[in-house]
Each structure stands twice: as C-alpha cells, then as structure tokens.
Amino acid sequence: MSNALDVRTVANRYATLLQLCRSRNPTSYPLAQTIHAHMIAFGFKPRGHILNRLIDFYCKSSNIAYARHLFDEIPEPDIVARTTLIAAYSAAGNLKLAREVFGGTPLSMRDTVFYNAMITGYSHNNDGHAAMELFRDMRREAFRPDNFTFTSVLGALALIADQKKQCQQIHGAVLKSGTGFVTSVLNALISVYVKCASSPLESSSSLLGAAKKLFDEMPERDELTWTTIITGYVRNDDLATARGILDGMTEKLEVAWNAMISGYVHRGFIQEALEMFRKMHMMGIRLDEFTYTSVISACANGGLFKHGKQVHAYILRTERKPEPDFSLSVNNALVTLYWKCGKVDEAREIFNAMPVRDFVSWNAILSAYVNVGRIEEAKSFFKEMPERNILSWTVMISGLAQNGFGEEGLKLFNQMRMEGFEPCDYAFAGAITSCAVLGALEHGRQLHAQLVQLGHDSSLSAGNALITMYARCGVVEASNCVFLTMPYLDSVSWNAMIAALGQHGHGLQAIKLFEEMLKEDLVPDRITFLTVLSACSHAGLVKEGRHYFDSMCGFYGITPGEDHYARLIDLLGRAGKFSEAKDVLKSMPFEPGAAIWEALLAGCRIHGNMELGIQAAEQLFELMPQHDGTYVLLSNMYATAGRWNDVAKVRKLMRDRGIKKEPGCSWVEVENKVHVFLVDDTVHHEVQAVYNHLEQLVLEMRKLGYVPDTKFVLHDMENEHKESALSTHSEKLAVVFGLMKLPLGATIRVFKNLRICGDCHNAFKYMSKVVGREIVVRDGKRFHHFRNGECSCGNYW
C-alpha cells in the first residue's frame, strides 16, 4: 500500500462492508466476492476476522477449493476458519478432508462449536456411529455440549438402527445439561424417538408414547414440533393419530399437511389424499410444489388421469411465475402421471419440453420404457443419459431381467460396479432376477453372500428376488429358508413363495401357504391366483384348482384374464379332462389366445390326444408362426406316438419357415460343481461318453427288471434318429452321467429346461430308486423332485 492510508482504517472499512453480507443469505455471496476482488486490486491482505468471513463466503458459494487456498495462506488459522472449512467439506460429502482439518487442530484450540461441526458432518454423511463416538470424545475432554450438540447428536442417533438405550441415555444427558426445555432440542428428541419406533428392532408403541409425552408436555412448540410429531405418526403407519393431531393444530402449516397427504398416497388412500388437498385449498393454506407433486402422484397411482390433468390446469391458472424448483418437481410428477396412465409418448413430450431436468426426470422416462416393455428404447435412452445415478442403473438392470435379458442384466450390474457405484438392495434384486432368468444358481448364491456381507439381507425387494431365484434354479429349500428369515413380508413375498412351492410340485404345501396368507388378512391379488392355479395344475389338484378359480371370480371379485383361463385349461389338460376343457373354452367371454392354445397342446402331448392337439397347433401356427415351442410340442406328441413320418414333416416345416432349433446345451450340478454338456450339429465327445454310459444303464435296468414302457430315450436312438435324439435328449443324458459317475449321496440338479414326457418321468422315478439319491429336474418353469421312486408332483403324470 503505497499511499498513506492507515491499514487499520482500511481493514475496518472492509469489515463494515462485509457486515452487509450475511452468510445465510445466498444473494449476498456475489457482493462478498466483489469486496474481496477490491481487496486484491487494492493490495490489501485480509487477515483474522475478515479472512474468516471470506473463507466462509467461498465455502457457501461452493468454491471450497478457493476457500482452502485462502485458508492455507494463513500461518495459524484460528478455530472459526477451521470450523467453517469442516462444515463446508462435510456438506460437500468430503469427510476425509474434513477429518484432516479436524485432526490437525490442537486440543487447546478446540471448542464446542468446533466439535458440533464435525459431529454434524458425520451425521450428514450417514455415519451415525462416528458421530456418537465423537460426542463421547468431546465429553471425555470435558467440553460442555449445548443445544446444537444435542440436536446434531440426536440426528446422528436416528441413523443407527438399534438405538433405544442410547436414546434414553441422551435424553438423560439433555435433562442434566439444562437444555431440556429448549424447543429445538425437544424437537430433535421427539424426532429420534419417532424414528426409533419405526425400526423393526423396537416395539413402536412405547417409543411413540415417549415421543407423544414429550410433545404433550412441551412448554413451547414451534412449526417444527408439529411437523415432527405428525410425520412421526405418518411414518409409523398410524395415519389416524397423525390426522387427529393435524386436525387439532391451529397453525396453517403446509409442511404438516403435505406430510399427511404423502402419507395417504404411500398407503394407497387416494381419495383421502385428494380430500386433504381440497380442504387445504378451502382453508386458504398455502399450496406449494410439495403439495402438488404429492397430489399428482396420488392421481398417478390411482390411475385418475382426468383429476391429475385438472390439478395441472389449476397450477397453470394460479401460479403465475413458477420458480425453477417448483416447475421441475411438478413436471417430474406429471411425467410419471402420464406414463402410469398409459401415455408414454406424451410423458416423453413433457420431458422434452422441460427447461431443466434432473435425475428424477431422466429416471422417470427410463422406467416408463422399461415398464411397458419397450426395452430397446430404454436401452438407447439409458445410453443417452448425461449422468446416471444408482437408480438409473437399477431400473435398467431389473428392466432387462424382467424382460428376459438375464445376461445383459448381469453385465450391466458388473459395469455399474466398475464405474464405482455401490449397488443398493434394489440393484441386487435386479441382478438376482437376472440369475433366475438364466438359471445361474452359483452366481445367484454369490450375490446372496455379498448381500449378507453388505448388510442388505433384511431387504424386502432382494428377499423376494432371492425366493424366486432359488426356486427357478431348482433349490426350493433355499427359497423357503429366505422366506422364513425375512423380517418383513409383503404380498409379493407370499406370491413368490407360493409360486416356488407350486413350481416344485408341492401343490398341497402351496395351498396351505395360501390359506395362511389369507389368515394374515392379506388380500390375494390376480397374481396370487395365477400362482395358486399353477400350483394346482402342476400337482394335479384339479378339484382344488377349480374351487380357487370360482372363489376368485365370486368371493374376491377378480375378473379372470386370459392368463387365468390358460392356467385353468392347463390344469384340466394335464389331468386329461378334455371335455371339461372344451366347456371352459366355450364359456369364456373372449376368443382364446395363444397362451390358452399352448396350454391345451401341452395337455394333448402328455395324453396323446392327437385330434385336439393338432387343432391347437394349427391355431398356434396361425397366431404365432415363428414360435418354436409349438413345433417342439407337436413333434414330441408325434414322437411319443411313434409317428416318425409326422415328426419329419414338422422338422421340414421348421426348416421351411426358417425356425432355428437352438443347439442343445445342458448342465448338471452335483455337490456345487456344475458340469456342462454341449451338443451342436456334431456330437460333443462328452456326450458320446454319456451315451455309452446310458446304454450300460439301460442294460442294468433291464437286468433289474425295469422295462421302459415303450421307448424312454432308446427309441429315438436307433438309426437315422440317433443324432437328433442325442441333441434333444442331451439333458437327460447329462443326468444319467451325473447318476453314474458322481459320488453317492448328493442331490443332482438339472437346470436346463427338460421337456418331460410321461416316459422319462417314469424313468427318472425309477432311477432315483436305483441310485438312491434325489434328482431335481427342470421342466419349463417347473421342477420335479424325484426321490425314492416317487415324484413331488404325485402320480399326476
């Protein structure tokens, strides 16, 4: 400074100017920067209090790097600058740097505010334990906790699952410290009791009672108090009490009303949510973006497209100058409203017209494509996304899995991890579903282990996915184990477990579980009945199946869809009750579609009902000429009847229509080792070896007095049919290989889809007795358990 102006005077003036700026007022940050720019131009070096203020402003305007630069220039930064920096690093999610500043500060310099900042930092970054630890350190070093400390610590405590005792301890400490009447501290206490109550480990009523007592006895309540107690009851699913408190509230507090509305929406009380909205409007309570988004979401979930549009129109009429945040969240809700009401392309139009978009907007469109099965569009949209978060990945992974692209789903899951995203339980659920699609048991087991390691094992979505995965991979015992140990169950879990039992031929157990579900006052949905009907069909429980079909239509008032009828036809067809099946066909309110004809054809194949089978196949050829399943079923039906010329005709038809038969590939698992057999046009040498064993086995079987009914595998193996038989029966050969070559006592599981005809069903029964071990074999989505000459599906075949 070349002129004669006194440094102290200049400093005072700068300090006065900075007083005009307020660190909690974002609009003043540019002014503070301008003042700093002036200092630099003027050659003034800020120190002490002024420098601290500047560091604070740079932190707040999210230029932490520059704030750090200023901080590093100070020879001995004081406690205020350090505190500011810690708060800034924590807010930006950089705990490591915050921790560094914290650790580099000598004990003699520290104070309560300094500790408070670090405790809050941990709490904001979801590390409740570290925050508690620091709180203990602080008390050990004899720093007196104040209001801020308690509110932060209680916030941290709410992050820890098992914390009832600590709650009470801190409550005691609060009372001792004399802050027990401070509203902010009491709010935090109520909040933590309430959060505690919603933990599965605690009994909610006593903790909610403690919260309510504090609330009732409070000397003074502020807005936060009301919101906290109301959201507390909402979160604990006690909407009635929440509503009672809200109705007794004199303040016109929109935050509490919004919480109530969203509570109703989450619990599916659409009408109540809309009624609250109307009432708010009538009482002149401020409606804001939170209100609108919840109400639009209510309409989306209830399929009330017209109502949703009315709300939209109302917003456009009344909100003249919407803030950017406002229109962003409302538009996001609208996008969801449109696609959930079946208008995906309109949703996309809204999205395209949005001036600002965030993750929610992008993910909403992605889920729209995924949910309606427009998977190609979903894939290219996913690639287009400028940024992806964990949800984007999850939606895409489970979307791929649910549409049958298991391999792509798993690939994406791995890619997600490679890009540094820690998968959440939903992402795991997607990957596990991929394994279910692929029948990849070993991979599924690994994912299960990782799930446990990462502490996601109480997750509902992952648990449900595991039940299905184990069942689809042939290990229904594991499904049951998951089902029994899950802390929470929803109707999806029950449906999944009933399906698992049904798929494995345990029809009676499936029905028993279904009855248990009814006892728990859970309302069965259309999926539940699909599952129950399948279970009956697989176990041959014809009478029971009919009964449930009728009770679904009558008692539960569910209109049966084509899928329900298909299950019924399947049930009757597999039982050989063709005249009844024909009656159902006639009585149906719509023309039978492909699913129904396919079910009928499957029944005809089993029972050799050639006439009806051919008729069904003709319908299927018309409806979906490229569907290879029809050809296989028809050809198997002919083969069972020994009509080889007709088999040849079907094969020619396939060639003419360009339908490729997939190369045979099968795998067998014995004692956690998987053996894979490949059969292409040429016969793989391992299969040849199996074939030799098979011949031996048949000789053995004959010696033991077992004469295959007509053919089993042998008839196919003669002369010109030998090669094709080897490929179509490679799976069965693999089982034989497993039976003969591998150690005794282990269960043999075949994951590849075997199309089981009556003869091989008999043969498997026989073999299970001869070799004295359990054989689990997949047939479509179903499994057969052969043990001791019997099968889990009874004598249905």
Add this chain to the structure above:
DNA sequence: GTAGGGTTAG
C-alpha cells in the same frame, strides 16, 4: 463458525 420438518424416479 455449528442443528432441526414435507415432494417427484424403482
């Protein structure tokens, strides 16, 4: 210099 509530994407 530090704390605390409500929304939308699975």
